[in-house]
Amino acid sequence: MVTRFPPEPNGYLHIGHAKAAIVDYEYAQIYDGKFILRFDDTNPENAKIEFYEVQKEDLRWLDIEWDREYHTSDNLKTHYKLAEQLINQGDAYICKCTPEAIKEGRFHSKACSCRKRSHGETLGIWKELLSSGESKGAILRLRGEMKSANTAMRDPTLFRVIDKEHPLQGDKYRVWPTYDFAGAVEDSISGVTHPFRTKEYELRDPVYFRILSLLNLRKPHLMEFSRLSIKGMPVSKRKIKPLIEKGLVLGYDDIRLPTLRGLKKRGIVPEAIRQFVFSQGISKAESTVDFSIVEAINRKILDPKAKRYFFVSNPVKLSVDDAPKRKISLKLHPTVDMGERMIATDSVFFVQKEDMQNMTTGDIFRLKGLYNVKIQETGDAISGRYEGEKLIADTAKIQWTTKDFIKMKIYVPGLIFKKDSYNTKSLVELHGYAEKAVSDLKSGEIIQFERVGFVRIEKQEEEIIGFFAHK
């Protein structure tokens, strides 16, 4: 078994690409086959040099390895040869009609006069095209079936002229194969046995096989699956690009976006994406998944690995009378041995405003891991009294910091789209104090702030910021 992942190097990879890549890769693994990474860079207007590397980085992040890597644009000579074969067989012809006329003809199943062009004449124009002569607007069309009920079969375009410098090939070529031609040919000659593609290509299957038949090339076993869509998370560049241009999102790695970079930044681990893709399977039923499924998977992976720390949002000052000075060590994980951190306490603490709101004088709560405190005074500055060490059942255990805190903010992502329009409240900033030990973390580490959630820590210059993954 040989599979392949054929991205166009025109942008960052997103969860939809991940589904395809993971399915392709895993199938090859399961059947002990080969997996090919092929850049379908047959349109110099789209392909950008930086994305070849970017996409490979994204794949590596997903722990995907490939046995072979190549660019379709490296094989143009072969494509030309095969095109010539089609021309000589009378299976392709040069069409010089306008795009509008072609569209019109397709719609009404009417062939244009170009279809009558002889092989000889077509071959002549074809050569002229290749050698950068005139013949602008000419395309090479498959002699398909203009009467076919399937519009994709009504003489689809095989090659067209694009006079633009290619990021890899420079100005070496100006005649480029379309997806229909390049995809079929490459799958076949590269030895791919099981190419997967998304459902929207289904109507092009007959084109795919027709091309290979005429060329007498081996036919792979095409398979289709539905596109992956996540509620409130658009995948299309059409929708994301305007947001970036308007400055509504920071970039393609915005934590609200389902790009691999966005997911990574927010603390979704590759293994979670892999498991998520598996849980979806490769059926053709279209569905819109809720992101909570990804979160649940990610949480299960992270829970035994993430260190625990305290973070206090909306901090209010708490002074404790008779507070014993302590040097305590708190475990970094409740059940897994990950070491501990030391905290020195005196009589001043910061606690979460929300935790204090429902407290009244006389209530007892526990500074988690430390001791109990009885409220004496509520308000803007809260005071309490030391109330012993002993755990009291059913008292609230709240997280806290000393005055030796780190000020930080956490970005909390929400659904970027609500009912198809930009959700202005999709990114919330949580300001607060984290305990000192957080400064020892490596940038990129994913931790759990107790009672807050899993957060990926990033160090930017002097600042420490957090990106909220999920509860």
Added chain:
RNA sequence: GCUCCCGUAGUGUAGCGGCCAAUCAUCACGGCCUCUCGAGCCGUAGACUCGGGUUCAAAUCCCGACGGGAGCACCA
């Protein structure tokens, strides 16, 4: 408009003629456990779009309706 694909709990998903009074996950709710509102454990609730047909037997096969999606580019 034409063509194709799809249709199982709120959301996904397994099942693809009998073992299905339908799997698993997620979500919601309840309980247990826990010095986190996390994790874990236990439980509750919740689905085969509809109508015909084939068959001893249909979620599974066939037909039709309805609903959803996709394609009808010199983009992939």
